[in-house]
């Protein structure tokens with residue numbers, strides 16, 4: 001194996017100081033610069049491999065979607081300093097089965113669930129700091145450990161550790177093609193700061209995320225609607241490596257039309273707006289599309305169980321627009337939005353602010369008010385306050401919208417990530433379409449999450465998959481070189 005000593009901090013060249021030696025053959029090339037990639041890079045380096053990380057983003061935007069995260073989900077047999085009570089394998093597995101409706105690979109899922117117990121400890125060793133358990137809107141303090149300072153702090157800690165260990169980090173480096181023959185990776189064709197180059201390595205770990213920010217690719221499944229999808233995370237999720245691998249003989253997993261999406265504020269940036277753009281007003285509102293039609297039961301279930309269906313629902317509406325309508329009674333029931341809501345003294349005035357048909361909106365609100373049944377409102381739990389004779393119904397938290405100022409939030413779909421990915425085995429080794437394992441190709445994170453998340457989502461599981469399979473992929477890639 002090559003020593004890595006001479007490489008320490010070499011891409012301080014990012015600051016223009018030194019030029020990395022791309023003529024050498026590295027032990028491990030890691031493609032991507034988010035949590036999964038860095039966990040792989042650190043793990044491979046700890047086993048003595050020389051490691052280069054190719055991150056498409058510039059340094060200031062490094063870290064992919066991982067930079068936007070807050071927590072990961074971890075198995076624990078008893079309380080820890082950051083997790084309350086216990087969360088055992090069978091409950092974790094049941095939670096996964098429920099959200100995926102069985103679309104998962106049980107062996108890989110259980111491998112991930114078991115290893116998740118050690119994920120917080122591993123990240124801690126890499127400098128990540130966790131915060132004491134929280135209680136809050138998503139009530140995740142039992143199952144999920146929160147990163148102090150969020151994903152940005154996590155990513156910074158991982159980069160610091162990788163650099164300290166001697167991993168070479170190349171920013172502004174887009175991997176465009178992996179040269180693979182009969183399941184054997186030879187070299188990567190890259191654009192290094194805008195110039196063509198190549199990186200040779202004995203093993204490769206693909207951790208380049210999903211393809212949600214590639215509108216042209218998304219249009220193949222969603223048509224022009226894809227142009228109205230707000231991408232919650234990194235614009236570098238172009239899926240270049242994913243597409244290249246799938247067309248180069250790697251086995252595919254996951255449904256290309258599936259993605260995780262939430263309802264964002266329509267005024268959010270089209271990319272990289274992050275978590276704070278999400279709107280949580282739905283259960284305490286009625287939601288209409290631009291034709292002023294309600295299209296789903298806003299009070300079907302508690303918000304943590306339903307927040308992730310609304311992105312897709314809005315994606316299916318005309319112009320991918322929706323409007324949450326409520327009144328002054330509701331505003332203390334949900335997290336305030338970053339962009340202030342529209343406020344009006346009448347429903348007609350509110351309709352005008354959104355350029356909606358005012359007669360229609362008045363009728364929709366009047367019909368809804370007439371259908372609301374008496375009940376005892378409780379915003380903290382399913383309260384049974386519902387409508388009668390309305391289609392679609394509102395099954396909980398139905399209160400009359402009658403107390404000015406009337407409140408409106410404009411909504412658009414916010415896409416978190418896509419589910420299409422590459423098939424891996426329980427050593428994070430990529431499987432080829434002919435059913436054989438690749439000789440020296442591994443994958444971790446979003447790019448292979450579809451093996452375990454065939455549909456649906458379990459909060460905090462994305463970072464768990466990235467950490468667990470990142471470690472596995474890095475270690476196996478390093479061992480592969482040694483053998």
Ligand SMILES: Cc1cc2nc3c(=O)[nH]c(=O)nc-3n(C[C@H](O)[C@H](O)[C@H](O)COP(=O)(O)OP(=O)(O)OC[C@H]3O[C@@H](n4cnc5c(N)ncnc54)[C@H](O)[C@@H]3O)c2cc1C
Pocket residue numbers: 031032033034035036037054055056057062063064065066067068069070071072073173174175176207208209210232233234236237238239240241274275415416417444445446447459460461462463464466
């Ligand atoms: C707003 C938001 C909040 C979230 N919150 C959570 C949470 O709290 N908990 C949780 O578990 N999950 C959360 N997720 C999901 C989570 O972000 C992902 O599951 C996780 O970050 C995936 O890690 P990754 O390393 O695979 O991908 P990413 O972190 O997206 O990293 C992919 C990397 O690949 C790079 N890349 C892409 N293409 C190329 C190329 N061709 N060449 C070189 N580099 C390339 C990108 O620049 C990027 O650095 C959230 C996502 C978003 C958008």
